[in-house]
Amino acid sequence: MTEAEAVVVGVRVRPFQEREIQNNSMLCISMSQKSTSIFDSAGKDTMFTFDESFWSHDGYEDDGTGYLRPKRGSNYVDQKYVFNTFGKRVLDNAWNGYHCCLFAYGQTGSGKSYSMVGYGNNKGIVPISCEEIFRRIANDDSGNSYEVLVSAIEIYNEAVQDLLIPVEQRPRKGFEIRESKILGVYIDGITKRPVESYKAIHDTIEEATTHRTVGSTLMNATSSRAHTVLIIEFKTVTSCSTRVSMINLVDLAGSEKVKQTGAEGERMKEGAMINKSLSTLGNCIEKLAEKSTNPKKAVLVPYRESKLTRLLQNALGGSSKTIMICALSPASSNYEETLSTLRYADRAKKIKNKAVVNENPQEKLMRELLDENQKLKEMIQSLGAGRVDARTFEDLGRKQREIAEAEAALKDMQKTFQEKLEEDRQRQGELRRRGTVVNPMVPMIVNLNQDPQLQGRVKHYFPAGKTLIGCNKQDESESESEASDLDRDSDEESDDLPVPDINMLGRGMQRLHASVENASDGRCILRALNGEAAQATCLNGMTLDRMLEMDAKKCPRTRVDDGFVLVHADRLIFGPCYFVFVQPNICSAEVLIASGEADFTTAQMEEMREKRSATEKRIRQSLYSPCMVLPGLEDAQHFEQMQEMQKELEQVKRTLQLKEQVLRAKEDEVEELRRELALLRNPGERLDEMLYAGHSKVSLAIDNTFEEALAQLSAVEAMLTSCAPRGDSPKKKSLTS
Numbered sequence: 001m002t003e004a005e006a007v008v009v010g011v012r013v014r015p016f017q018e019r020e021i022q023n024n025s026m027l028c029i030s031m032s033q034k035s036t037s038i039f040d041s042a043g044k045d046t047m048f049t050f051d052e053s054f055w056s057h058d059g060y061e062d063d064g065t066g067y068l069r070p071k072r073g074s075n076y077v078d079q080k081y082v083f084n085t086f087g088k089r090v091l092d093n094a095w096n097g098y099h100c101c102l103f104a105y106g107q108t109g110s111g112k113s114y115s116m117v118g119y120g121n122n123k124g125i126v127p128i129s130c131e132e133i134f135r136r137i138a139n140d141d142s143g144n145s146y147e148v149l150v151s152a153i154e155i156y157n158e159a160v161q162d163l164l165i166p167v168e169q170r171p172r173k174g175f176e177i178r179e180s181k182i183l184g185v186y187i188d189g190i191t192k193r194p195v196e197s198y199k200a201i202h203d204t205i206e207e208a209t210t211h212r213t214v215g216s217t218l219m220n221a222t223s224s225r226a227h228t229v230l231i232i233e234f235k236t237v238t239s240c241s242t243r244v245s246m247i248n249l250v251d252l253a254g255s256e257k258v259k260q261t262g263a264e265g266e267r268m269k270e271g272a273m274i275n276k277s278l279s280t281l282g283n284c285i286e287k288l289a290e291k292s293t294n295p296k297k298a299v300l301v302p303y304r305e306s307k308l309t310r311l312l313q314n315a316l317g318g319s320s321k322t323i324m325i326c327a328l329s330p331a332s333s334n335y336e337e338t339l340s341t342l343r344y345a346d347r348a349k350k351i352k353n354k355a356v357v358n359e360n361p362q363e364k365l366m367r368e369l370l371d372e373n374q375k376l377k378e379m380i381q382s383l384g385a386g387r388v389d390a391r392t393f394e395d396l397g398r399k400q401r402e403i404a405e406a407e408a409a410l411k412d413m414q415k416t417f418q419e420k421l422e423e424d425r426q427r428q429g430e431l432r433r434r435g436t437v438v439n440p441m442v443p444m445i446v447n448l449n450q451d452p453q454l455q456g457r458v459k460h461y462f463p464a465g466k467t468l469i470g471c472n473k474q475d476e477s478e479s480e481s482e483a484s485d486l487d488r489d490s491d492e493e494s495d496d497l498p499v500p501d502i503n504m505l506g507r508g509m510q511r512l513h514a515s516v517e518n519a520s521d522g523r524c525i526l527r528a529l530n531g532e533a534a535q536a537t538c539l540n541g542m543t544l545d546r547m548l549e550m551d552a553k554k555c556p557r558t559r560v561d562d563g564f565v566l567v568h569a570d571r572l573i574f575g576p577c578y579f580v581f582v583q584p585n586i587c588s589a590e591v592l593i594a595s596g597e598a599d600f601t602t603a604q605m606e607e608m609r610e611k612r613s614a615t616e617k618r619i620r621q622s623l624y625s626p627c628m629v630l631p632g633l634e635d636a637q638h639f640e641q642m643q644e645m646q647k648e649l650e651q652v653k654r655t656l657q658l659k660e661q662v663l664r665a666k667e668d669e670v671e672e673l674r675r676e677l678a679l680l681r682n683p684g685e686r687l688d689e690m691l692y693a694g695h696s697k698v699s700l701a702i703d704n705t706f707e708e709a710l711a712q713l714s715a716v717e718a719m720l721t722s723c724a725p726r727g728d729s730p731k732k733k734s735l736t737s
């Protein structure tokens with residue numbers, strides 16, 4: 001009989017972030033071998049022991065390529081070490097035919113994605129594992145053959161989405177998680193992409209990431225608000241058997257409490273949904289731990305209460321080998337959250353699973369599926385013979401659906417891997433022809449946001465041809481029943497309109513708002529699709545309707561008919577959404593954003609500046625144009641009009657002055673921040689400045705002291721002079737001279 005095996009749990013603490021250093025954050029975590037301690041503000045510690053405690057807080061250096069490696073003699077744990085400890089274990093298990101699951105838990109910004117996916121050269125467990133899978137396959141000379149299928153999903157607001165299909169082709173309410181006796185828990189209709197090389201799996205993950213960010217815009221989400229799961233189905237075919245194992249790599253959403261993030265409205269709902277998934281996960285872990293400690297006790301595990309736990313049911317309390325990596329913030333300001341993560345991890349390590357090798361499942365599955373088919377036929381026959389009760393009738397409907405699913409699964413199983421590859425190639429070719437598959441080197445717009453954490457998270461690509469930007473209200477979160485009749489009428493009217501390729505919601509957005517044409521000469525041309533849209537679309541602060549009125553020579557951008565040629569780093573505003581245009585062959589979006597060349601404040605300020613000058617122009621026009629039309633100043637009515645307008649002008653001037661003050665203050669603030677940033681980037685200069693400041697203070701002090709001394713001397717001198725006998729006043733040399 002298979003031995004029960006505990007969930008393997010590791011914790012990892014990251015370095016301080018810039019903000020935490022600036023806030024003089026205190027370190028509240030210490031680690032010694034497998035134990036981790038957390039200290040509260042009074043210095044009292046709570047200790048936990050895990051399978052692994054990874055110290056990644058300090059003791060590292062850049063190896064010259066951006067990769068962070070441990071300094072000589074330090075205990076810093078780098079990405080390779082984490083992969084060798086946890087990632088390799090997952091792969092070994094998969095190779096032996098076990099289902100495996102690795103999930104990362106922790107509050108936002110604690111380092112989950114760093115461990116799972118990694119950044120730049122510091123690749124995480126997911127990419128290294130994918131590389132390793134194909135390296136092992138290439139080095140295998142046993143005669144076995146291998147088949148790898150990849151799925152990528154996101155759970156957001158309790159809806160499961162397939163990240164391998166474009167946003168606009170997804171069902172609005174997401175995909176269904178189903179459970180059947182034969183197939184177990186599975187997602188109905190999810191893409192399983194066959195991959196035969198590291199490049200293919202890498203491109204698939206890139207595609208999923210792109211769809212993830214695009215998808216998140218539609219819902220105002222950020223990556224940390226959704227749970228992402230990469231599912232790798234790994235099949236080994238030997239001469240006498242077939243083994244299938246599923247590898248689930250799960251990057252959970254941030255675990256912070258909604259209260260702490262100050263979330264409101266839609267964000268609050270998101271937070272509640274994430275918390276629902278995470279708190280159900282917590283409850284399941286608690287119940288499973290209870291069950292493992294007391295196997296005889298009847299414990300109900302609430303898997304069905306959230307999509308996440310339903311999906312992870314097998315990984316948590318079934319036949320899977322499971323590893324959990326908990327990311328910790330080192331800062332004392334996050335003490336509460338980190339302590340709660342440690343408690344979560346502590347409970348998880350008590351769970352015990354009984355993993356089994358999934359040998360020959362395909363043949364078994366096919367046999368079972370055929371049996372089910374037979375049973376259904378018999379049921380139908382009995383229905384025809386009139387020997388059926390109500391319960392059987394009800395069952396029949398359910399069975400019919402199950403059989404349809406089973407038959408679809410059977411059909412899929414009967415296809416060879418080569419057939420699946422060929423089918424996928426054709427599908428990809430078709431999508432590429434329609435421009436649906438995204439190449440990260442095509443021009444794009446990237447979002448700008450007040451919150452630097454949210455900046456650069458959303459990318460919209462412009463493949464060759466025309467891309468339509470608009471507001472497809474069907475995607476709006478309000479239910480249709482709440483829409484006004486007027487809205488409904490206008491929606492009906494606009495039903496014939498094409499669906500925009502890029503959807504942006506918010507005030508000022510038109511159903512078909514703008515287009516960007518990626519022309520054959522490589523230029524991208526922006527056009528507003530109607531007058532109202534032109535007023536609500538800005539290029540570097542200026543509305544398109546204003547640019548269209550301008551003399552072509554004065555216009556800041558090259559005009560092509562009614563459109564404008566976009567230039568790398570141009571700021572664009574559509575309704576309430578701020579973006580920057582990126583030509584990836586000039587530099588990547590990440591580099592552009594990090595350079596500070598385009599940011600939210602700049603875009604907002606140039607918009608305000610343009611609005612001000614447009615208003616001034618309008619007032620000037622309305623003030624002076626009547627003079628030309630009306631007969632003369634003696635006309636009383638005209639005089640009144642003039643006075644009215646003068647008042648209006650004064651009012652506008654005052655408003656403008658106020659706005660100008662605000663703008664200046666903001667500009668000063670930005671200037672100050674830029675200066676600070678430059679100093680931080682160049683500490684030498686900072687030191688010089690400090691020395692200079694220190695020097696000035698000292699010389700000022702010396703000057704003051706000197707001045708005071710002189711004053712005292714003059715006073716003494718004056719006293720001496722007044723005290724000296726009048727007659728023989730000597731011709732003294734002044735002490736001050």
Ligand SMILES: Nc1ncnc2c1ncn2[C@@H]1O[C@H](COP(=O)(O)OP(=O)(O)OP(=O)(O)O)[C@@H](O)[C@H]1O
Nearest residue numbers: 014015056107108109110111112113114119224254
């Ligand atoms: N072990 C580490 N070594 C160096 N830097 C790290 C490490 N872990 C995390 N970081 C840095 O900390 C920051 C936050 O990490 P990360 O984005 O992985 O957090 P997260 O928990 O995934 O956040 P979110 O929930 O928002 O996705 C990043 O800048 C990352 O580079």
